[in-house]
Amino acid sequence: MKKITGLLKEYVIILIFLPALAAGHFFGFAPADAIWKNFTDFFLEMIRFLPLMFILVGLFDAWAPREKIQKLIGEGSRLQGTVLVIMLAMLQAGPLYGAFPVAYVLWKKGCSIKNIFIYLGAFSTIKLPMLSFEIKFMGLEFSLVRSFVSLAVFIAIGYIMEILLKNSNFSVQLPENNRQKTDAKIAD
Structure with a gap:
């Protein structure tokens, strides 16, 4: 019942x-x-x-070693990590809800808080397929200015969120009912 x-x-x-x-x-x-x-x-x-997105996220989760992800985009990655998550976000396509499973796996693999927020911001604003349409309709100059302003804002937000959340128990988690199902499968 x-x-x-x-x-x-x-x-x-x-x-x-x-x-x-x-x-x-x-x-x-x-x-x-x-x-x-x-x-x-x-x-x-x-x-x-979504099915293709979950397959790709699953493959990334299985094949990408945690140590490598931590080194490239983890806590001490500095500018290199920021550039890598921006490039990852730019090369993807699809709606914003497709970025959340990727962000979860990146977090699980050791990505820094700052880079998670930068990834989500970059994914929502500067994907290459979206930029090509924007350049066609709005012009190159407008698109470049908007992209750089957006990036600056999201990088600033990433740093601010890292400062605010670093000493808290911040964690990217599955929803409660999904976590229980996942934990039950792992226990079997």
Whole structure:
């Protein structure tokens, strides 16, 4: 019974959303059709993107040695680590939610707090595929200025977050229910 209650709590938004959307469509509420189209487009994009992302993250987790990651982008990496996480972020493609599994694995492998935040900021603003479209529509000068300003801001945020979180018990963690499932699999 606890499992069913837990599942209902976890998926309450979906259990409310889908019937409300169906009712909106049935009663001719025009935004319901637009909401459904946006929902299905986003859902299909996510289904196409996430499996490949998780495979690549899993391979990186299995093949990249922790010592190497700590040396390159860990606590003492300085400018080299910052440049490497920016390059990693620039070379990736996909929506921002794809960066969080990578950030988790980087943290698990010993990446510094500063470089985690710089990676997430760079991923959200200066991916090469996104920059190519921006240059085409906004021009090279605008794109370069925006990229350098964004980078400066995210590097500053990375350093500030490291200062604020260094002496705390900061940790990148799986959500509670996923952690329990992962711990159970490891115990088996």
